[in-house]
Amino acid sequence: MFRSYLQETLTPYTFTIREVSLIGNSIWKRNLSLYVMFAPVIVFFIAFKYMPMAGSIMAFKHYNFGDGIWHSPWVGLDNFRVLFSTPATIQIIRNTLLLSLLSIFIGFPFPILLAIMLNEVKAMWFKRLVQTLIFLPHFFSWIIVAGIIVTVFSQQSGVVNELWKSLFGHSFAFLYHEGSWLAIFVSSGIWKEAGFSAIVYLAALGSIDSSLYEAAGLDGANKWKQIWHVTLPGISSTVVLMFILSMGRVMEVGFDQVFMLQNSTVSNISEVISTYIYKIGLMGSQFSLTAAIGLFESIVSLILVIITNRIARKFGSGLW
Template sequence: MTARSQAIEKPGWSDIPTDKKALWLQRKKRFNQNKPLLLMFIPIAVYFILFKYIPMFGLVIAFKDYNFADGIWGSPWVGLENYSYLFTNPQMTQIIRNTIMLSALTVLVGFPFPIILAILLNEVRKMWFKKSVQTLVYLPYFLNWIIVGGLVTMIFAQQSGIVNILIKKTTGEAYPFLFKEFSWIAIFVGSSIWKNAGWSAIIYLAALTGIDPSLYEAASMDGANKWRKIWHITLPGIRSTIVLMFILSIGHVMDIGFDQVYILQNPVVKNISEVISTWNYKVGLGSGEYSHGAALGLFESIIGLTMVLTANGIAKKFNQGLW
């Protein structure tokens, strides 16, 4: 007996409107088709529940004077005193400013590079050359920031760096790239682009495969050159993917990460390199001020969520929202 005939025999089934019956059967069919995918999703859901959602209960220490002896729930409640301490601390304004500045520069300057890289790779017709370039640009993503930081230091070190060796041969005097604020910021943003652009380009390359080739053929017949095709066909074809990636990147404006900043920073450029994540490590964990660290982390997350919602709200006005 088929699923449809079984469903029809259920009590009250004949009283249900035809359109609702069709919708119910359609949903049941879709559920049965997606059972393998749902089973594959279960380990992912368990991971996020155990390691992402359950630990959120620990955020309560942002409103407590936490100590190990009393534990999370036994520590005395202090309300907003931790936030009062943070935002009356003169250093905190500078730390938040540095976090926003470095993150915004990384997003705004680095965001177009994967798009450009994907378009350039998509235009390559020699497969051996395309695969070779793809391997070279994807490889940095799989390197740890400790390795990347070591490479950057080796290249730009004042005494023994490769760049300064060449500069000394021409000008006779080395330049302290890692000890000047402007050059440090440029190296920070540049190393982030070098490490991540290749991996992000994969997403845009996948989106480019969805563009109908007949559009390019029609454009060629109309006399359009390569740049016209990219501007009028390629970019509009991946516009939804670009908007999606931009909204996701906006959510990380306050979450600059820890590894890259901590490895590249030094006391000379502390005024522009001290960010929320490094402060949390040095003060929140290093000095045992767990409540202050949790309070600052919660503030960082709320700002990130607000920016994502704002960016998505703006995108929805152009019918390009994420949800």
């Protein structure tokens, strides 16, 4: 196949099979270092992404430790019937979609806005300082972030509640009301990840030809019009790509964030698939049920990616 590809690529030039083979060997040797660098990535995906897919067969079996994955009794779709006949499962799926979609549609524009604002900053010392400050939260674990949130919003001694008391004369349980908990959940995710996510858009902004800004300025476009007509179209393909990838994670609300922030008072909206798998699968040893809901989660994510990509292709910006 490689030889036929070379022959098609190099036409209308005429080469013998030997010459094509020599050219192919030369290309291989010249790029050998790149192949070696890429090899660990291939091994990682095979070992940790593709091979574990075989474990999905547990969703169709009544798994037990004694018989193992391959010899456990086959039950077909019984695990899925049990799952979707339980009202708690429907609520968990609803919560997962709610938290994920809120995080995507509210949080998605923030990295873009940060990247555009940083790109417009001319003082390099200030730009580097701001970049450091907004990138830093990404490297905090959710244990640290949750500790900060609990300290800030504590009903007894939190900074926000002290201000609330001075204004309204009473405290407010921010972490124990569903509306305020949702706002804290979404905003904490934005605060932690928006700065780091902006790196991708900053790289895309760096590839925009500066002469386009000069031409727009000569045509009388102010800074806002330059951003609208030059900057945003210049990174539109990157924005679409990141949105498609984010839609693939709709069913994957981060376990750490939810688990560290949730409490029994707001369990009606904070219990999601990832925490359900932990509590029922690992703590309750119902591995077949959690494998079934994990497989359902993956299928839904795949469907959403395909649909989003098809919509993007209609505007000429599909991922494939």
